[in-house]
Amino acid sequence: MISAETRGVFAIAPTPFLPSGALDMASLGRMTERYRDCGVDGLTILGIMGEAQKLEPEESLAVVREVIAHAQGLPVVVGISAPGFAAMKRLSAAAMEMGAAGVMMTPPAAMRSDDQIAGWFSGAVAQIGGDVPFVLQDHPTATGVVMSNAVIRRVVDENPSCVMLKHEDWPGLEKISAIRRWQAEGEMRALSILCGNGALFLDMEMARGADGAMTGYAFPEMLRRVVDLSVSDRDAAQDIYDAHLPLLRYEHQPGVGLAVRKHILARRGFIAHGDLRAPGAGPSEATRAEIDYLLARLAARDPGCGL
Structure with missing residues (x-):
């Protein structure tokens, strides 16, 4: 199970599809094994990167079942966010029965005030059960839900059962500092903080006190090295990070970013096809040429990147 002491790198995994739009079940197993071989500490599935909103309920269960079956004990966090509690309750119960390490959830866009946000989390916990450890996903650029520092502390x-914050506010470095300050002063209990946002601020987030990364950058080997080196050799961590920054930036483009990431993961052999489920187009010829250029530059600047 995940806990407030969870550290390291949790890779956000995509959902692989065949060109027909059907789930690519074979790639689910291979992808899980490749992430495990990269040395990640865990996996997170059925998030925004996993195109969870495009899946039928039974497909979501199939993804959870297949990934956990190939994880060989690697902790798997399952995204359960949905417009209603009934779907969340069903997916959470099934995922935990299959062996998930916890769930991740964030309120729907209609939640605006601190009372609404805190009330939503209390209602969700009442449905899925207080014994299910959960990750509070704070991702206002994607969800439209703005969580103040105070409401995060209130929810915790x-x-x-809230044991982790998936930090994806932007800018959000001061939020990490505020939470760590409250904890140091005894005003807030322990909480794991893993950061997303495509790792675009991972170097600074680690310096602010984050415990690691939970994101889907196509080179989890970089996340592993940067997180590990951040506690022992910040300059070495920064050098590795700097080599990847152009590709990090490119992957983070709104709209096309997921297509870019899946294209690279397909090239690396994690998945057989880079297809998105409709609606969603693949990268254009021009985009693929730019990816080729960035990958060539990355291989030259960071020979240990995994290419």
Whole structure:
């Protein structure tokens, strides 16, 4: 199970599809094994990168089942966010029965005030059960839900099963500092902080006190090295990070970013096809040429990148 002491790198995994749009079940197993071989500490599935909103309920269960079956004990966090609690309750119960390490959730866009946000989390916990450890996903650029520092502390205080913050606010470095300050002063209990945003700020997030990364950058080997070196040799970590920054930036483009990431993962052999499920187009010829250029530059600047 994940806990407030969870550290390291959790790779956000995509959902692989065949060109027909059907789930690529064979790639699910291979992808899980490749991530494990990269040395990640865990996997997160059925998030935004996993195109969870495009899956039928039974398909979501199939993804969870297949990934956990190939994880060989690697902790798997399952995204369960949905417009209603019934779907969340069903997916959470099934995922935990299959062996998931916890779930991840964030409120729907209609939640605006601190009371609404805190009330939503309390309601969600009442449905999925207070014994299910959960990740509070704070991703306002994607969800439209703005969580203040105070409401995050309130949710953590009111729900002992909240063990981790997936930090994806932007700019959000001060949020990490505020939480760590409250904890140092005894005003907030322990909480794991793993950061997303495509690793675009991972170097600074680690310096602010983050415990690691939970994101889907196509080179988890970089995440592994940067997170590990951040505690022992910040300059070495920064050198590796700097080599990847152009590709990190390119992957983070709104709209096309997921297509770029899946294209690279397909090239690396994690998945057989880079296809998105409709609606969603693949990269254009011009985009693929730019990816080729960035990958060539990356291989030259960071020979240990995994290419």
